[in-house]
Amino acid sequence: MNWIPQTIRILIMLLGGYFSYLLLVWFPILQGGPQGSVTNLVYLVVAGVLIGYVISKRIELTLARWVEQWVALLVNLQPKRVMAATVGAILSLLVSVLLNNLLSNAPFYHWGFSLLTTAVLAIFFIFFSLKNSDFFGSFVANTTAPKTTRIPNPKILDTNVIIDGRIIELLQSQFLEGTLVVPLFVLRELQFLADHADPSKRARGKRGLEVLEQLHSITTLKVLDWNDDNIKTVDDKLVKLAQELHAKLISNDYNLGRVAKLQDVDVLNLNALATAIKARYNAGDIIQVSITKDGQQAGQGVAYLEDGTMVVVEDGAAFKGQLRNVVVLSNIQTNVGRMIFARTETN
Structure with a gap:
């Protein structure tokens, strides 16, 4: 500009x-x-x-x-909301004229009272019209905005998050609720990649289609025939659809996430989730623990972190009841929690 x-x-x-x-x-x-x-x-x-x-x-x-x-x-204003607000303003002015004509002969009438009633009516009618913008917005003629249907708790999948495939494990763990939505233009993009001459792009497209087949078999997956010819890029279409459906967008694209958040669209980023739940301690880290009991194997000692994580210390039985520095060897995630294997630090 x-x-x-x-x-x-x-x-x-x-x-x-x-x-x-x-x-x-x-x-x-x-x-x-x-x-x-x-x-x-x-x-x-x-x-x-x-x-x-x-x-x-x-x-x-x-x-x-x-x-x-x-x-x-x-x-970025939706035409139906602009029209709804306009209709609300017109109704408020018409009612204000009728009401002020009726009250103009009253002894308490004053021009300030006219302004007050007009303002109150404008606030009421505009708010009411915006709340019912689907009805009042129908006054817009020749609108090209696509129709959307009611979908319970929708989550829109981006192309990259489908190809990534981790969405399957996230669903199987039951941490993700709602209806997964795949716009038809995303499905066509995957099909285009699957038919591409470049082997790497063709492999990515085929993987994306395979992931969608698995998702369809384990959860509710809705392919939505939605498009807006006035919007050219796939990213902009995803943001627009998320606004229309009041949905959350699942994407690993950092820049798309920033643009979506600026337009009040909630974004679920699997990379950010993986970073948030990654292990606190990695191999080679030194932590201080209190060895409280013997382990299952001979010579092993067992300690617990403040969050309850079990630390199995090699040759730690000899230091039972003592506070020792240990070196982390590995992390293992089990169904009952995380376990850390370590050895005592040698001077």
Whole structure:
């Protein structure tokens, strides 16, 4: 939007010239008589324009940033919500006119009362219209926005998270609830990759289709025939669909996640989840534990961390009841929790 700073600069320069003209109107002494009035007017207007140019250099970037934010907000507004708000404003004004005509002869009537009733009615009707935007938005003619259906607790899958495949283990662990939604344009993208001449892309596409088959066999998977011809990229379509369905987007694309969050779309990132639940201690880390009992194998000692994680210490039985530094050898995740295998630190 490079045109915004230039437009702001021109407006500020015009305002500077206009205020210079007002100085002649407010202070006739500056006109300098009939012969010099035109000359002084030209000089003052030019000076005002130049002052506006100097000032605009300092404030145009800040103003341009605000204008760009408002333009982005207006561009992303849904036509049906704009129409719904417009219908609500019209209804509030019509009811306000009727109500004020009825009350105009009342002894307590005042113009301030008219403004108050109009404001209250506007707030009520606009809020009511926005809440029922699906109905009031139908007044928009020739809309190309795609129709969406009600889906309980929808989770939209991105192409990369399907190819990744970890979504299967996440579902089997029952940590993910709701209905998985695969837009038809994502399915077509996977099909395009599966038919690609490049072997690596063809392998990725085939893996994605295999993952979808497994997902379909273990959970509710809905392929949604949704598209918006006004949106070109797959990422933008995913964000738009998530807004329409009030759904969460499952994606490993970091930049897509940032863009989606800026548009108030919740994003579930499997990479972020894996980072959050990764082992606290890795091989080679040194931790201090209190060995409390013997292990199952001869010479082993057992200790527990504050969170209850069991630490099996080789040759730790000799230090039972003592606080020792141990070196982590490995981590094992079991059905009942995580176990750490370690050995006592040698000096």
